[in-house]
Amino acid sequence: xxQTREQIINKYSADAENLLAMLHDLQDxxxxxxxxxxxxxxxxxxxxxxxxxxxxxxxxxxxxxxxxRGKNIVRVCQSPPCHLMGSTDISKELIKLLGVKFGExxxxxxxxxxxxxxxxxxxxxxxxxxxDRVYGNLDLQRLKEIINxxxxxx
Amino acid sequence: xxxxxxxxxxPVDDGTVQAGVFQVKRQLEELLADxxxxxxxxxxxxxxxxxxxKGAIVVLYPDNVHYYNVRExxxxxxxxEHIVKGRVVETLDHAxxxxxxxxxxxxxxxxxxxxxxxxxxxxxxIDPENIDEVLANGGYSALEKILDQEIEPEAIIEExxxxxxxxxxxxxxPTGLKWEFTRKAEGDVxxxxxxxxxxxxxxxxxxxxxxxxxxxxIEAMLIAGYAVGAQKGxxxxxxxxxxxxxxxxxxxxxxxxxxxLGNKILGTEFSFHLEVKIGAGAYVCxxxxxxxxxxxxKRGNPRIKPPYPVTSGxxxxxxxxNNVETLANIPAIILKGAAWFNTLGTEKSVGTKVFTILGHxxxxxxxxxxxxxxxxxxxxxYGGGIKGGKKFKAALVGGSAGVFLSEKLLDVKMDFENLxxxxxxxxxxxxxxxxxxxxxxxxxxSVLKFFAHESCGQCAxxxxxxxxxxxxxxxLRQGQGSEQDIDQLLKTAQTMxxxxxxxxxQSPVMAVKSAIKNFRKDFVNKVQKTNQ
Numbered sequence: 138x139x140q141t142r143e144q145i146i147n148k149y150s151a152d153a154e155n156l157l158a159m160l161h162d163l164q165d166x167x168x169x170x171x172x173x174x175x176x177x178x179x180x181x182x183x184x185x186x187x188x189x190x191x192x193x194x195x196x197x198x199x200x201x202x203x204x205x206r207g208k209n210i211v212r213v214c215q216s217p218p219c220h221l222m223g224s225t226d227i228s229k230e231l232i233k234l235l236g237v238k239f240g241e242x243x244x245x246x247x248x249x250x251x252x253x254x255x256x257x258x259x260x261x262x263x264x265x266x267x268x269d270r271v272y273g274n275l276d277l278q279r280l281k282e283i284i285n286x287x288x289x290x291x
Numbered sequence: 292x293x294x295x296x297x298x299x300x301x302p303v304d305d306g307t308v309q310a311g312v313f314q315v316k317r318q319l320e321e322l323l324a325d326x327x328x329x330x331x332x333x334x335x336x337x338x339x340x341x342x343x344x345k346g347a348i349v350v351l352y353p354d355n356v357h358y359y360n361v362r363e364x365x366x367x368x369x370x371x372e373h374i375v376k377g378r379v380v381e382t383l384d385h386a387x388x389x390x391x392x393x394x395x396x397x398x399x400x401x402x403x404x405x406x407x408x409x410x411x412x413x414x415x416x417i418d419p420e421n422i423d424e425v426l427a428n429g430g431y432s433a434l435e436k437i438l439d440q441e442i443e444p445e446a447i448i449e450e451x452x453x454x455x456x457x458x459x460x461x462x463x464x465p466t467g468l469k470w471e472f473t474r475k476a477e478g479d480v481x482x483x484x485x486x487x488x489x490x491x492x493x494x495x496x497x498x499x500x501x502x503x504x505x506x507x508x509i510e511a512m513l514i515a516g517y518a519v520g521a522q523k524g525x526x527x528x529x530x531x532x533x534x535x536x537x538x539x540x541x542x543x544x545x546x547x548x549x550x551x552l553g554n555k556i557l558g559t560e561f562s563f564h565l566e567v568k569i570g571a572g573a574y575v576c577x578x579x580x581x582x583x584x585x586x587x588x589k590r591g592n593p594r595i596k597p598p599y600p601v602t603s604g605x606x607x608x609x610x611x612x613n614n615v616e617t618l619a620n621i622p623a624i625i626l627k628g629a630a631w632f633n634t635l636g637t638e639k640s641v642g643t644k645v646f647t648i649l650g651h652x653x654x655x656x657x658x659x660x661x662x663x664x665x666x667x668x669x670x671x672x673y674g675g676g677i678k679g680g681k682k683f684k685a686a687l688v689g690g691s692a693g694v695f696l697s698e699k700l701l702d703v704k705m706d707f708e709n710l711x712x713x714x715x716x717x718x719x720x721x722x723x724x725x726x727x728x729x730x731x732x733x734x735x736x737s738v739l740k741f742f743a744h745e746s747c748g749q750c751a752x753x754x755x756x757x758x759x760x761x762x763x764x765x766x767l768r769q770g771q772g773s774e775q776d777i778d779q780l781l782k783t784a785q786t787m788x789x790x791x792x793x794x795x796x797q798s799p800v801m802a803v804k805s806a807i808k809n810f811r812k813d814f815v816n817k818v819q820k821t822n823q
């Protein structure tokens with residue numbers, strides 16, 4: 138962990154409006170890409186908000202996770218444009234390739250498979266996002282190559 | 292500043308990044324250094340051209356030659372042949388353009404129509420991360436005009452009203468009126484917000500405007516703040532749009548440095564501060580009151596209206612919330628005048644509109660054309676027609692909250708009035724084209740799955756209704772449905788329209804109704820299969 142929880146939280150002024158940004162930072166600083174109970178508790182205390190409020194906010198938004206996740210989060214776009222261009226096959230193939238269902242992490246901790254609403258790269262549908270990188274115009278062959286590349290990097 | 296004989300522009304967007312534009316850039320820089328050309332040739336990243344599926348794109352100025360699908364191994368040929376010897380590399384996929392590169396490039400690709408660019412005029416001709424280049428190309432001159440000539444805020448609002456600019460986020464509310472309401476609302480503290488929480492499936496125009504020309508948006512926010520009497524503005528950007536966030540923040544920092552933002556801007560009494568707020572993944576936050584809740588650090592649950600944000604918005608203060616594309620029109624209107632703006636588009640739907648064309652078309656992409664351009668022209672002249680010579684079946688216009696149009700409406704003019712007359716809406720400007728092999732039941736399933744996933748759960752009609760719609764259409768799609776299910780879809784969606792709190796729950800009726808009305812056969816086929 139590059140920064141401690143306290144360091145991250147103290148970067149912000151104690152105003153509720155900073156909650157979302159704070160949660161992003163608390164999540165991003167961990168290799169496992171998730172929010173812990175302690176994160177929620179400390180953020181609530183610092184902002185002088187009830188724990189339940191902060192928990193409610195954190196669970197509302199789909200980018201936050203409460204389960205430790207893999208090193209690479211694979212987000213499959215399932216919105217109508219990607220659906221039309223074959224995202225169902227992409228999803229099935231990913232489930233096969235990674236051996237996990239949506240919301241799960243591979244045993245080796247390399248990948249977490251998630252679905253996402255529109256990624257905003259619809260011109261290259263079907264598309265997925267791994268970490269911060271977007272891959273579009275996918276077919277099953279290309280998908281295999283991409284996943285293999287990430288496996289080798291590990 | 293040194294003078295370069297050639298500029299190499301590399302449009303950076305998701306399409307070109309995937310195709311390896313950064314590898315091409317690295318290769319270019321290495322080779323230019325190797326050939327000792329670094330002082331003569333400048334390589335820079337720009338915003339998108341709006342072409343998708345053309346791979347990495349390399350544009351050479353002042354020659355106006357565009358190379359498409361450039362791979363790393365092509366770079367050496369471009370450097371040695373074109374840059375050193377001055378010869379266009381005929382063996383590479385390319386287009387030679389005249390003064391207006393956009394138009395000619397489209398010609399060269401076999402597309403006949405020109406684009407009218409107001410919003411995206413500078414998008415790929417400048418380096419969006421370099422404020423000097425922005426200033427040299429007329430950036431911030433609308434703000435300068437206002438401050439120099441001491442134009443009154445009321446006069447600006449009047450100009451925007453006369454321009455007939457309407458919100459490009461979907462609802463089409465007159466921008467000038469929104470600003471006037473905010474200005475006239477009681478209170479000393481007011482805010483302007485730019486809604487860049489673009490989440491409508493099939494829409495990525497705001498992202499490309501932000502990434503291609505973030506300074507234009509900052510200038511527009513300054514003008515909005517000046518007009519409504521706000522000293523603070525926010526740009527709320529989707530958490531997933533990493534590049535947009537990064538570029539916008541960088542642009543703000545640059546503007547701040549030369550006092551185009553901050554206190555006493557350019558030595559006047561006008562002060563304005565701008566901040567980026569980042570979303571965390573919630574479609575409903577595109578609704579303005581949900582967006583405000585989210586900015587306050589809460590769950591993105593929409594508020595009950597009235598009161599509207601213009602009287603009670605962020606922290607209960609009068610707030611004007613405008614879409615990215617709407618704001619991007621402002622500087623041009625101030626500079627060229629409302630009368631000029633009125634020459635574009637139709638009588639009531641004035642100006643241009645940015646559309647995204649997707650799905651089964653030869654050339655998916657982003658275009659800016661005048662309001663009122665027929666759908667057929669957009670699909671065939673700009674989108675290159677249906678992929679693989681197939682027949683057109685349907686277009687989902689306006690994103691998930693949009694309408695399935697059949698062939699009968701191919702000639703509809705794409706503007707607020709004409710679409711409304713045909714029980715459709717412009718929405719976000721997304722046009723998802725489907726060929727003859729597409730099953731509309733399956734597409735409706737995808738649309739309804741999206742709504743069920745994105746319903747915020749605050750009000751029962753939407754929370755329960757989106758799930759019921761999904762269950763019913765799933766049954767039909769699996770071949771387990773009945774005729775009654777088709778009618779039930781309509782009833783449920785209609786009930787949601789009347790009872791839901793916000794546009795999310797009110798929207799599915801558009802897709803459901805149009806899908807069933809225009810493509811009933813697809814539904815009946817599914818039912819008949821069940822009965823066989």
